[in-house]
Amino acid sequence: MQAESNLWWQPSARRRVLLVDDEQQVLVALRDALEDDYDVLTAHSPVAALHLLEHEPNVAVVISDQRMPGMTGVELLTRLAGLSDAARIMMTGYSDMGAVVRAVNTGRIFAYVTKPWSRPDLQITVRKSVEHFELTRKLARERQLLEDLMSNLPDAIYFKDRDLRFERINQALASRVELGDPADAIGRRLAEIGVPAEVAAAAEREEAKVVAEARPSQNILSVSEGHDGRRFYSTTLAPVKDAGGTVQGLVGVSRDVTEREETEQALRRLTHIRTMLGSVNAAIVRVKDRDDLVRESCRIAVDDGGLLAGAILLVDRERGMVTSVASHGGNGLVTRLVDGWTGVDSSDAWYPATVTRTRKPTVWNHLQADDERAWIADIVAKGGQSLALLPLVSDDRMVGVFMLVSAQSQFFDSEEVRLLSELADNIASALDHVEKRALLNFLAYYDELTNLPKRELLLDRLHQLLSSRGTRVDPLCLVLVDISRFRHVNDTLGRLGGDELLVQVSKRLTAIVRDGDTLARVDANAFAFLLVAPGDEREVARWLETTLQGALAAPVVIRETELRVAVRIGAAMFPADASDAEGLVRNAEAALANARAIGRNCLFYAPSMNARAGEKLTLETRLRRALEERQFVLHYQPKVDLKSGTVVGLEALIRWHDPERGLVSPAQFIPVLEETGLILEVGDWVLEEAATQYAAWVEKGLPTPRIAVNVSAIQLAQPTFVERVERTLARHPKAQNGLDVELTESVLMDDLGGNIEKLRAIKKAGLHVAIDDFGTGYSSLGYLSRLPIDALKIDRSFVMRMTEDAQEMTIVTTIISLAHSLDLSVIAEGVEQADQAHLLRLVRCDQIQGYLIGKPQPAAEVVAQFSLRRITWRPAAAS
Numbered sequence: 058m059q060a061e062s063n064l065w066w067q068p069s070a071r072r073r074v075l076l077v078d079d080e081q082q083v084l085v086a087l088r089d090a091l092e093d094d095y096d097v098l099t100a101h102s103p104v105a106a107l108h109l110l111e112h113e114p115n116v117a118v119v120i121s122d123q124r125m126p127g128m129t130g131v132e133l134l135t136r137l138a139g140l141s142d143a144a145r146i147m148m149t150g151y152s153d154m155g156a157v158v159r160a161v162n163t164g165r166i167f168a169y170v171t172k173p174w175s176r177p178d179l180q181i182t183v184r185k186s187v188e189h190f191e192l193t194r195k196l197a198r199e200r201q202l203l204e205d206l207m208s209n210l211p212d213a214i215y216f217k218d219r220d221l222r223f224e225r226i227n228q229a230l231a232s233r234v235e236l237g238d239p240a241d242a243i244g245r246r247l248a249e250i251g252v253p254a255e256v257a258a259a260a261e262r263e264e265a266k267v268v269a270e271a272r273p274s275q276n277i278l279s280v281s282e283g284h285d286g287r288r289f290y291s292t293t294l295a296p297v298k299d300a301g302g303t304v305q306g307l308v309g310v311s312r313d314v315t316e317r318e319e320t321e322q323a324l325r326r327l328t329h330i331r332t333m334l335g336s337v338n339a340a341i342v343r344v345k346d347r348d349d350l351v352r353e354s355c356r357i358a359v360d361d362g363g364l365l366a367g368a369i370l371l372v373d374r375e376r377g378m379v380t381s382v383a384s385h386g387g388n389g390l391v392t393r394l395v396d397g398w399t400g401v402d403s404s405d406a407w408y409p410a411t412v413t414r415t416r417k418p419t420v421w422n423h424l425q426a427d428d429e430r431a432w433i434a435d436i437v438a439k440g441g442q443s444l445a446l447l448p449l450v451s452d453d454r455m456v457g458v459f460m461l462v463s464a465q466s467q468f469f470d471s472e473e474v475r476l477l478s479e480l481a482d483n484i485a486s487a488l489d490h491v492e493k494r495a496l497l498n499f500l501a502y503y504d505e506l507t508n509l510p511k512r513e514l515l516l517d518r519l520h521q522l523l524s525s526r527g528t529r530v531d532p533l534c535l536v537l538v539d540i541s542r543f544r545h546v547n548d549t550l551g552r553l554g555g556d557e558l559l560v561q562v563s564k565r566l567t568a569i570v571r572d573g574d575t576l577a578r579v580d581a582n583a584f585a586f587l588l589v590a591p592g593d594e595r596e597v598a599r600w601l602e603t604t605l606q607g608a609l610a611a612p613v614v615i616r617e618t619e620l621r622v623a624v625r626i627g628a629a630m631f632p633a634d635a636s637d638a639e640g641l642v643r644n645a646e647a648a649l650a651n652a653r654a655i656g657r658n659c660l661f662y663a664p665s666m667n668a669r670a671g672e673k674l675t676l677e678t679r680l681r682r683a684l685e686e687r688q689f690v691l692h693y694q695p696k697v698d699l700k701s702g703t704v705v706g707l708e709a710l711i712r713w714h715d716p717e718r719g720l721v722s723p724a725q726f727i728p729v730l731e732e733t734g735l736i737l738e739v740g741d742w743v744l745e746e747a748a749t750q751y752a753a754w755v756e757k758g759l760p761t762p763r764i765a766v767n768v769s770a771i772q773l774a775q776p777t778f779v780e781r782v783e784r785t786l787a788r789h790p791k792a793q794n795g796l797d798v799e800l801t802e803s804v805l806m807d808d809l810g811g812n813i814e815k816l817r818a819i820k821k822a823g824l825h826v827a828i829d830d831f832g833t834g835y836s837s838l839g840y841l842s843r844l845p846i847d848a849l850k851i852d853r854s855f856v857m858r859m860t861e862d863a864q865e866m867t868i869v870t871t872i873i874s875l876a877h878s879l880d881l882s883v884i885a886e887g888v889e890q891a892d893q894a895h896l897l898r899l900v901r902c903d904q905i906q907g908y909l910i911g912k913p914q915p916a917a918e919v920v921a922q923f924s925l926r927r928i929t930w931r932p933a934a935a936s
Contacts, residue, residue, distance in 0.1 A: 071096045072117035072187045075143070077106040077133065079125045083148075087120065090176050091183060103128035107136065116143045117190040118183055120170070123149035135165050142193055144186035146170060213290075213311040215242075216297065221264050222246055224306065256281060260292075264307060267294040271304050278318070287466070289318035325363075330476045333362035337480055341487040350491060351383040354484055358461055359386035365441055366462040369484070372455060386462075416455060418478050419446045420469045436462055443468035447481035451489035459484065504578040506556055507563035515577035515585055519638045522589065523631070533631040534591035535645040536601065538566070539653070541623040543582035546615070548806055554615050561615075562622060565608045585645075594630060594661060601626055601659055625652045626659040634662045677733050679715070680726055684738055688714050691746050692913035693764070695922055696884060696906045699898040704922055706763045706797065706884075708906065709747045710913045711739065731771055740772045744785050748792040750916055755791045759920065765797035765827065770804040779818040786822055793823040799850065801830050809840060816845045827884065832872055842879060849876045853887025853907070860892050870900050877901070 074095045076087045084099045091097050098113065100106035103125055110116060119137055123130035134145040144167045167189055168182050213230035217223055223242040231239040234250050242250050247257035260279065267274050273295040281288045292311040296304045336357040344350045351369040358367030368384035421444040426437040436444060441462040449457040459481045463469070469477070502514040510518075522533060540562065547555040559582070566584055570576045575587040586605075591597045609622045627649025635641040644662040652660035683689060689711055696706035713721040730736040747764045754761040772778060786793045798819065805812050805828075816826050827848040832855060851872050858865040869885070876883045885897050888907035897905055911922060 072190070073098060073113065073115060074118045074120065074183060074187075075100060075106060075109065075113075075116045077101075077103060077119065077121040077125075077130075078148070079122065083122065087179075090179055094180070095183070095187075102126070103130075103133040106133060107140065110137065110141050110143075114141065116141060118146060118186045119143045120146045120148055120183070123147055131159075131165060138165060142190070142197065144168075144190040144193070146182060146186055148172060148174070211313070213309075215309050215311075216306060217264065217309070218306040219268055219304065221261050221268075223250075230311070263292075264294060264309070267296055267307050268304055271296045271298070278314075287315075288313060289315045329361065329363040330473050330480075333357055334476055334480050334483075336361045338483055341483060345491065347488060347491045348383065350484075350487060352385070354459075355383050355385035362461070363463075364461050365439070365464040366460075368460040369449070369457055370460065371449075371457040371488075384460075416448045416450055418448065418474050418481075420444070420474055422467045422469055424466075440464045442466040445469045445474065445477060447477055449481055449485035449488065451485040454489075456485055456488055506559060507578050509563055509567070509584070510575060510577040512577060512579040512585075515575060515579060515587060516638060516642065518575050519587055519641065522587075523638055532591055532593075532633070533641070534586075534588040534597050535629050535631075535641050536586040536588065536597075536605070537579070537627045537645050537649045538584045538586070538605070539580075539625045539627075539649055540582040541625055546620065550616055550618060554618075557615050558613060558620065558622070561613050562609065566605070569604050569608050583649075591630070594633075597628060597630070598659070598661070601628065606658070624658070625649060627652050627662070628659070629662040676726065676729050677735075680713075680729060680733070680735055683713055683715070684735065684742070688716070689739065689742065690714055690915065691743065691750070692915055693919040694906060694913040695910050695919065696762070696765075696904045697910050698904055699894070699902055704762050705904060706765060707919065708765045708767075708799070708913075709743060709750075710767075711743055712913075731769055734771065736769050736771050737775065740769060741781060741785075743767075744782065744796075745788075748785050748789040748796060751795045752789045752791040754920065755795070761795060763795050763797050763825065765799050765825075767829065768798045768800050768804070770801075773800065773804055773812060773815065774808065779815050779822075782819050782824070783822055796823070797825040797827060797847075799827045799829040802828060805844065806840075809843075813843060813845060820845055820847075827882075830886075832868060841875070846881065848882040848884055848903075850884045850886050850906075851902075856885050856887045856893055856897075856907075857889075860890070860896060866896070869897075869902075873900050873902055 072095050074091055075098045076084050076091075077100045078084050078087075079101055081101070084101070088097045088099065095117075098109060098116065100109055103121070104127070106119070106121070110119075119134065119141070121130040121133050125133075130147050130149065134147060137143065137145060145165065147166045147169045148171075149169060150172050167186055170179055170182055211229055213227065213233055215223055215226040215230050222244050223246075226239045226242045228239055231237070231242065234242075234252060236242055236250060247260055248254050252260075256279065263274060263277050273293065275293045277292040277294070279290045279292065281290065290311050291314045292309055294307055294309050297306045297308055299305050337354050340350060340353045340357065344353055351371070355367040355369055358364050364386065366384065366386035368382060370382050421433070424433050424437050424442055424444060426434055428434055428437070433444075439462075442465055443463040445461045445463075445468075447459040447461070448455060449459055459477075461469075461477065502511055503509065504511055519533075519535070540558070543555065543558075546558055550558075559578075563576075563578065563584070566576055566586075570586070571588070573589045577585045577587070579585045588597065588600075591600075605626070606624070609624060612619045612621050614620075627645050627647070629635060629641050629645035629648055631641050634644045648660045648662040651663075652658070690713075691709045692712050693707040693709055695704045696708065697703065698705045711723060711727075713723075713726055715721050727736075730739055743766050747766050751761055751764050768778075775781075786796075820826060825847040826845065827850055828844070828846055829850045830852040831849040832852050849872060851869055855865050855869050855872075859869050860866075873883045882903045884904040884906060885893075885902050886906050888894050888897065888905040888909045890909060893907075894905055894909055911919070
């Protein structure tokens with residue numbers, strides 16, 4: 058198209074007319090006829106006209122004479138056809154009509170004017186030529202606009218005839234179907250330019266419908282697979298009609314909407330995923346059972362997440378196997394896949410094995426049916442196109458794999474994987490919480506070591522049994538079994554050895570449990586049988602002797618050490634011994650306590666046992682009152698050096714001054730203090746009172762001997778024992794180097810290592826340590842050298858018999874020699890006769906204590922003895 062100025066489209070603009078003639082008078086006459094309506098330009102020769110038109114592109118009409126020197130009018134107008142789009146008029150005489158006819162037929166001229174011309178005819182011809190020029194220019198502009206539109210838009214644009222053959226396509230469509238030149242598509246159908254047959258058929262069905270119905274169709278979505286992957290196109294079709302309204306073909310505009318469609322699909326997927334995330338989180342709060350939770354999570358993945366199938370595979374890495382599978386959708390696809398999974402660490406099995414090793418999400422977004430891995434082919438065969446495998450990890454422990462299958466290719470992008478990983482973490486945490494809750498529920502009612510019911514569950518079953526019987530009095534029997542000397546197993550073989558013994562005993566007892574009966578572990582080393590159809594007392598006794606004790610008769614091997622299990626058994630019958638559950642338990646415990654006390658292996662309940670238990674309870678109440686009302690006092694028994702007879706120490710002994718009964722023997726209340734734990738408060742009071750008394754004597758200037766206080770196992774076992782001693786000494790600085798503690802061997806052996814450290818701490822604070830009742834305990838002499846002690850006290854039982862029994866004398870002599878070899882002092886207890894003192898002096902015993910020297914006395918009375926600084930005694934005459 059020729060360039061144009063703004064003159065063309067301005068309605069008020071005058072059109073330009075170029076007159077070409079070699080005769081001046083003709084040019085003047087023509088100007089005169091036309092200049093009122095047009096801008097008239099003149100040229101005296103064809104060459105001048107060509108030159109002028111090169112610089113005047115907006116000439117609307119050229120009127121040229123036929124006969125001119127050097128170039129005819131036909132030749133000029135022919136050349137002008139390639140130079141200007143002006144309408145061409147030939148002016149000629151009748152003699153040139155043949156040339157005029159040829160020029161008209163060949164399209165070289167639009168009209169002609171004969172000489173001489175008629176002014177009105179000339180004006181009409183020029184006016185029609187101008188209109189033709191304007192129409193030609195308008196059509197050219199429209200064609201150019203269409204060309205520019207088709208060439209510059211990125212959308213594919215095409216025209217087709219009624220037979221759906223291309224009439225015109227733009228470069229965008231040519232590039233899409235990989236045609237080098239758009240013209241190559243003209244006259245051809247879609248399938249003939251390389252479009253797959255099924256795609257072409259689907260498109261032409263829509264086009265035929267538009268042509269037949271003469272109505273446009275918009276937003277027709279189609280998908281194409283090419284070298285650049287999957288593309289989405291939206292096409293709008295419109296019928297093309299002639300002036301009479303008859304459909305002659307159609308025009309189509311096809312836009313690549315891949316990005317929009319993928320974005321919308323991603324948004325739809327994210328909406329599904331977020332819906333799934335919310336639903337699963339709600340299920341986590343609502344569902345308490347592990348199996349129900351995994352099944353519900355899989356169902357939500359399919360129903361709310363828009364997935365083809367979902368599965369959760371719970372794994373046990375220690376055993377290397379899948380422990381359970383829950384799935385939804387896919388017609389059981391996942392279950393069949395798991396059957397071929399050889400284990401969590403298999404390198405050649407299917408993909409979850411990799412996930413359990415790497416603990417990272419794995420996504421397979423374009424599954425292929427011809428994949429060499431059979432499990433992938435199985436998924437594709439069921440319609441799966443994408444796969445995500447998400448590890449379920451809680452507390453750094455792999456608990457399972459969340460498997461999701463989509464029927465859509467490229468389903469799992471980074472955002473989906475992020476959300477799904479968050480979902481997997483929530484599920485893993487929920488599974489861990491459910492597992493811990495189940496464990497807590499188990500531990501609340503079952504013993505973790507033996508897996509037997511605990512005391513609480515046993516009592517619950519007892520209550521249920523009694524409630525279900527109503528008014529019936531069918532007998533029950535509660536049997537308590539206590540392992541004797543269990544503490545010594547722990548001391549010898551360690552806590553793990555003791556646990557192993559409990560496990561083996563529980564297995565033997567489990568083996569004899571009858572249908573309907575219950576076996577429980579009710580204490581550290583105690584078990585209980587609830588017998589629902591025990592028979593009478595004789596039948597129960599027979600079962601206890603033959604079956605129960607027979608099950609425990611064979612030795613037990615613990616850590617290469619052979620042990621024989623000895624037990625104490627207490628039993629109570631319902632309804633003979635009790636009318637309710639609490640009474641049955643209480644009476645069975647009373648029978649067991651009595652069996653321990655009198656050394657019997659097995660004992661049935663008797664009413665007298667409760668009387669003794671009642672007395673003990675009353676005594677406990679009175680002892681608490683005694684502590685509150687300061688009814689306890691200390692008496693002191695002297696210790697004398699055998700060489701000089703000097704009082705070198707005192708043992709502080711507690712006494713209870715009961716307002717009703719007077720002084721009560723320690724043998725009656727000390728065991729109760731220990732059983733109830735009151736010994737801790739009383740022990741603190743004894744230490745405080747001894748320190749106070751020592752400081753008071755020192756302030757008076759008396760030659761105060763060291764005061765020893767007894768420490769029980771319960772006191773020493775307290776983590777704050779050393780701290781309590783140090784606080785007492787801090788309150789009484791003058792007593793810091795005047796107090797001793799006395800402990801028995803068995804007390805030390807309960808926690809030898811820890812007790813050694815405690816003794817070292819109190820010795821550092823200024824106290825001396827003595828082992829009381831030495832020779833009666835069960836400790837190894839090998840530990841003696843390790844103990845941070847200062848003295849050994851020979852038990853009174855050896856002292857009482859040494860003058861009559863040579864073997865007892867040998868024991869005393871051995872203890873003294875052993876103590877001196879370890880640089881320890883020796884104190885003999887219970888010395889009541891001068892002969893005993895004389896022998897002890899001969900075998901170099903250091904100190905003695907007993908009624909020979911003096912009984913325990915109140916502080917005011919004992920002070921008189923050590924004020925004299927010497928006790929005189931006369932040994933018996935030698936025989």
